[in-house]
Amino acid sequence: MSRPKASHTRSRRWLLVPLLFAAMLVNYVDRGNLSIVAVPLMREFGISPAAMGTLLSAFFWTYAFLQVPAGYLVDRFGLKWTYAFAFFSWSMASAGIGLAGSVRQIFIMRVLLGVGESVSQPASLSYIRQNFREHEQGLPTAIHVSGMTLGPAVGALLGGVLLQRFGWRALFVATGVGALIWLIPWLLLAPAGRPREAGKPRRAQTAAPRWSVLLAMPTFWGITFGAFFYSYYSYFCLTWLPSYLVMERGYSFLKMGAYTAAPYVGTVAVSFTSARLADRLIARFGRPMIVRRYFVAGGFMLGSSILLLLVFRSSTAVLAVLICSLSGIGLASSNYWALTEAISPAPIVGRLIGYQNMIASLAGLCAPILTGFLVERTRSFDKPILFAGGALLVAAAAYLILLRERDVQSLMARFDGKPQ
Secondary structure, three states, X not given: OOHHHHHHHHHOHHHHHHHHHHHHHHHHHHHHHHHHOHXXXXXXXXXXXXXXXXXXXXXXXXXXXXXXXXXXXXXXXXXXXXXXXXXXXXXXXXXXXXXXXXXXXXXXXXHHHHHHHOOHHHHHHHHHHHHOOHHHOHHHHHHHHHHHHHHHHHHHHHHHHHHHHOOHHHHHHHHHHHHHHHHHHHHHHOOOOOOOXXXXXXXXXXXXXXXXXXXXXXXXXXXXXXXXXXXXXXXXXXXXXXXXXXXXOOOOHHHHHHHHHHXXXXXXXHHHHHHHHHHHHHHXXXXXXXXXXXXXXXXXXXXXXXXXXXXXXXXXXXXXXXXXXXXXXXXXXXXXXXXXXXXXXXXXXXXXXXHHHHHHHHHHHHHHXXXXXXXXXXXXXXXXXXXXXXXXXXXXXXXXXXXXXXXXXXHHHHHHOOOO
């Protein structure tokens, strides 16, 4: 096969990383917009908290169950046109919410939003896995993940301003249509084919292991439980944190936007620092799974400090707790995805990331529904906060107890012919 094409692709590998970041930022702005406007939407359409929880979860009904098929599409056809079509689709669905005239129409648009966004995570992380070596993956993953953490911050700030001045519909139309400019550089720079794994010669394609092999590995279950309970916390914050600040704390829309955005901005700085530190430790000592596992588990335990919201009540204390908790997520987040990249054989990385994100999205389906039910029944956010903080402690235990190097060595040997 021709070597120049692979070399040409490698020379552009960093050019696509900012585009992956930008796409994830738009992704999280679009999926989080409904949570920003939840309170005025409930007032306008007469929606109860429990019904609002169902509406917030509608996105995950399709997003969750399309993760593995989306990963297969990326593995099979590459990411240029797959991602371009997905981005266009979800942007139009997001803009459509701003034109909706009923709760049913909003529900349908949220379901379609989940269809389009299902491609984003498998495509992005597959690209990083294919184009960067193990000790290089932390930084590009941190850049990608920063889009996931800055998205809610940008959405909260922008949403608070637009909501205050123009109403909730303007937010969806502006972010949905305006984001389409991303497609121009993407179609110019994204590789059309499937790049070979960085630093390794091209091999004959090896059949993917059966799922029965993966199910027998404790590491598989560690990733599964960790993904679910970590994501329960994340999606509680994404879907209900703005409403918590308005409904329970009595903040204005502008103050809600600032208090939601500030912790997420801090998370980005922590994420970059932890990713670079992990990369350096791996470059010096090896053992990428062990290094990243401790970063992830430590971040989860720090993130559980959200439980302090049950104790502290002042505005200053609320902001401090949110910054501390989400900083823990910054410590974990980039290493959480880089760990999956490190333990996934390149030929099936899209499918394994798709599976992990499917499990995470099931938590996204549960968190808003359960939170809405509990808020309506107890007229308080105390139990939802207890569940969110406790979920992170369960996730930390799963990563510390169940992840094992020998499982990874066995899986890699099926593709490379030797342990990695």
